[in-house]
Amino acid sequence: MAKRILIAGCAQEVSTFNPVPSMYEDFSVFRGDEVIEHNAGKNSEIAGAVNLLRADGDVEVVASYSAGATSAGPLERGSWERLSGEFLGALRPFAGEIDGAFFSLHGSMCAEGELDPEGYLLEETRKILGEEIPITISQDIHGIVTAKMLQHIDGVAVYHTYPHVDFAGTGERAARQLLRMLNAKSTKPVTVRVQIPALVRGNQLITESGLFGNQVRYLKGLHDDPRILNAGFQIGNPFTDVPELCSQVIVVTDNDEEFAREVALKAANEFWGNRLEMHVELIGLEEAIEQARGMKGPIVFTDAADAPSSGASGDSNAIVAEMVRTGYPHTVLAPIVDASAVVRAVEKGVGGRITARLGGSLDRRFTPIEMEATVVSISDGTFPLEKWPSTEHAGPTAVLEAGNITFVVLSRAVNLVDRALFYANGLDPKDFHSIIVKSPHCEPEFFDDWVEINLNVDAPGSTSADLPSLGHTICARPMFPLDDDVEFNPEPQVYSRG
Numbered sequence: 300m301a302k303r304i305l306i307a308g309c310a311q312e313v314s315t316f317n318p319v320p321s322m323y324e325d326f327s328v329f330r331g332d333e334v335i336e337h338n339a340g341k342n343s344e345i346a347g348a349v350n351l352l353r354a355d356g357d358v359e360v361v362a363s364y365s366a367g368a369t370s371a372g373p374l375e376r377g378s379w380e381r382l383s384g385e386f387l388g389a390l391r392p393f394a395g396e397i398d399g400a401f402f403s404l405h406g407s408m409c410a411e412g413e414l415d416p417e418g419y420l421l422e423e424t425r426k427i428l429g430e431e432i433p434i435t436i437s438q439d440i441h442g443i444v445t446a447k448m449l450q451h452i453d454g455v456a457v458y459h460t461y462p463h464v465d466f467a468g469t470g471e472r473a474a475r476q477l478l479r480m481l482n483a484k485s486t487k488p489v490t491v492r493v494q495i496p497a498l499v500r501g502n503q504l505i506t507e508s509g510l511f512g513n514q515v516r517y518l519k520g521l522h523d524d525p526r527i528l529n530a531g532f533q534i535g536n537p538f539t540d541v542p543e544l545c546s547q548v549i550v551v552t553d554n555d556e557e558f559a560r561e562v563a564l565k566a567a568n569e570f571w572g573n574r575l576e577m578h579v580e581l582i583g584l585e586e587a588i589e590q591a592r593g594m595k596g597p598i599v600f601t602d603a604a605d606a607p608s609s610g611a612s613g614d615s616n617a618i619v620a621e622m623v624r625t626g627y628p629h630t631v632l633a634p635i636v637d638a639s640a641v642v643r644a645v646e647k648g649v650g651g652r653i654t655a656r657l658g659g660s661l662d663r664r665f666t667p668i669e670m671e672a673t674v675v676s677i678s679d680g681t682f683p684l685e686k687w688p689s690t691e692h693a694g695p696t697a698v699l700e701a702g703n704i705t706f707v708v709l710s711r712a713v714n715l716v717d718r719a720l721f722y723a724n725g726l727d728p729k730d731f732h733s734i735i736v737k738s739p740h741c742e743p744e745f746f747d748d749w750v751e752i753n754l755n756v757d758a759p760g761s762t763s764a765d766l767p768s769l770g771h772t773i774c775a776r777p778m779f780p781l782d783d784d785v786e787f788n789p790e791p792q793v794y795s796r797g
């Protein structure tokens with residue numbers, strides 16, 4: 300008889316420091332077979348898992364529920380209760396009817412009143428599906444797998460790439476472990492986790508070119524060893540201030556605790572040794588603008604502090620405000636979230652003039668700047684990304700021209716990880732001297748290959764790489780770089796479901 304494997308998903312990356320709560324309505328929800336249909340042909344964890352399982356021939360794949368949302372602020376209490384209730388409710392019909400389960404999770408969710416949402420889901424899942432069936436999960440390299448999660452799963456597969464490209468491959472690794480557990484009953488997953496009291500941001504985390512890539516390649520290379528079921532490194536999302544926020548190595552072996560300890564400690568110690576070198580260097584806002592003023596361009600100002608893909612609100616005007624204050628002479632292209640400015644632009648129509656107070660409509664740390672602007676164009680804000688196979692829904696979107704500054708004003712925050720927003724609104728970033736990019740890293744061909752310089756600016760914001768500026772209050776301390784004199788005394792934790 301074919302083995303039945305259940306697929307489900309729940310994922311969002313949260314920045315605790317974004318004051319705008321996420322709501323249930325922000326999630327794309329799929330039920331039953333829709334989950335698999337929605338992922339068909341995509342580079343996603345669920346697609347990777349489904350394809351691998353179906354290729355086995357002796358597996359029937361069934362699906363219950365999936366929910367996913369763009370990164371944002373913590374999930375509002377009632378929304379979390381509804382979402383978790385739906386996720387668990389959708390599992391109930393499968394109790395006693397399946398042989399294993401794979402869940403596509405993120406690891407950096409956070410809700411009002413629940414600091415470990417995925418741990419809760421897994422704990423409740425066991426109550427519904429029982430202790431016997433194997434469950435594996437996938438997580439982001441920016442995820443934070445917790446003790447509670449590890450107590451209720453048999454294995455976790457983590458992305459091996461940043462910027463992320465191996466979504467499907469990660470789903471495959473989680474599914475491969477499931478198949479092995481179902482096909483070889485003697486398989487006994489033993490997981491070792493080594494937590495590192497360090498949070499890092501910056502170019503050294505790019506797995507192809509940075510120092511962090513060495514540890515990831517080492518763990519990835521271990522997958523050829525039959526003792527290894529899964530091995531990965533999480534750097535956490537440093538903006539998700541939860542009790543177990545940290546960097547960590549997670550190695551799942553087939554009943555080989557000693558080997559798991561050995562490789563996890565090797566990767567963790569290497570990472571710790573590199574922490575100072577990996578720490579991001581930012582350029583002060585005033586200094587960056589002064590430098591750019593005398594340059595030919597084009598220039599990118601990276602505003603990672605307001606990156607919606609990391610969980611920020613997208614309504615920072617910090618760089619533009621400084622440009623206005625100092626009479627910056629060049630043409631500037633700037634994306635910003637401001638729903639009420641879009642409403643006024645739509646009322647006036649293309650060619651109309653409006654007075655817009657831009658910035659700080661969501662995150663009050665930014666003071667709005669008043670700009671007289673011409674409405675250049677209006678769109679519905681729906682556009683496919685260049686970077687990932689997904690479509691963004693920014694809501695009504697207006698291009699406003701205010702002197703030398705061209706704003707793309709969105710009704711809601713979406714991933715701004717490439718040039719797609721600009722193209723969708725009839726703008727070519729190459730036509731501007733200065734472009735503000737609200738993403739910590741982009742593929743080189745998007746900007747870096749053709750700009751004079753990419754200035755990684757130290758602007759304020761809820762996803763600032765200047766981590767001590769954020770005000771963590773919940774994560775374990777001491778923590779590099781939030782505290783001085785942090786020591787690393789590795790204490791491997793072992794998880795096995797006996």
Ligand SMILES: [Zn+2]
Pocket residue numbers: 439440441463
């Ligand atoms: Zn990530």
